[in-house]
Amino acid sequence: MTRVHDMGGRFGDGPVHPEPDDAPVFAEDWHGRALAVTLAAGSLGQWNIDISRHARERLSPKDYTRFSYYEKWISALTDLLVESGVLTEEDLRGEADKEEHPLASRKMKAEAVAGVLASGGPADRPSNVPAEYAIGQEVVTTRPTANRLVDGGHTRLPHYAAGAKGRILMVHGTHVLPDSSAHRLGDAPEPLYGVVFPASELWTNPEHPNDEVVLDLWQSYLGPV
Structure with missing residues (x-):
């Protein structure tokens, strides 16, 4: 049984309408902030890209279908922060003590952002598993x-x-x-x-x-x- 996110090729969702070339990068200001905080939290090293993708997939079907793109991002990030022990629900409500966080030293500084984004996160790894298939097969x-x-x-x-x-x-x-x-x-x-x-x-x-x-x-x- 597939999850609600697996929509590729599904009939009835209508055509995809690409945005015009002159469209703004972010339709709303908070979209850019949602992207920024997601990248900053990822730099803490408490999860990887696959874990973060799975967190978005695990949103309830009701939420997944009604949330916009960046609402999915920020909601999944909230789940990850609590599940990984980075923050508590009290932290998210602004009710926790204002002590320096144990992961504060890992924060991504503004001057490092461009280099981090340019280098990406390569996923190639050495393996002893031999390739079973060849080009053209x-x-x-x-x-x-x-x-x-x-x-x-x-x-x-x-x-x-x-x-x-x-x-x-x-x-x-x-x-x-x-x-x-x-x-x-x-x-x-x-x-x-x-x-x-x-x-x-x-x-x-x-x-x-x-x-x-x-x-x-x-x-x-x-x-x-």
Whole structure:
């Protein structure tokens, strides 16, 4: 059973309307602040990108469907701060003592922001897991699209690609497995592939049957045809 966030390719949600080129970066001032506090909190080193993605996925379906993009971010961040012991609910209400926080020395200073964003967070890792597939080889994705390590856990294989046949387009090397990393079970790096799928393999009546979709998928998501 998929979570409410797994909406890719779902029928009935209407077209995607790209914003015009001259649109502001942030539609509202608080959007920029939500991004900033999320990045600043992430720099404390108490979670990784996979844990933060899973926190957004774990929002209640009612909240997820009614929240805007940055409301999802700030709500998930609130959960992470409390779950990780960085803040308490009293802290969030402004009721706690005003003592210096134990993680204060890790705060991201303004002059470091540009460098941190430019360097990103590389997820490639060395691994003893050999690549089982080569460029041009046909593969099929697992069905159902579920985390095989944690029941109901995080995975990067979208529901619309379950059981689909594709072809290896690129081998990216070995990278952190989100299904493990999102649950603090370790990096568990394994081969990551760019897999190309015909639109007709993913949807019954694609508007453009000759289109292709490329997904980056981990080896454990794939099997031979």
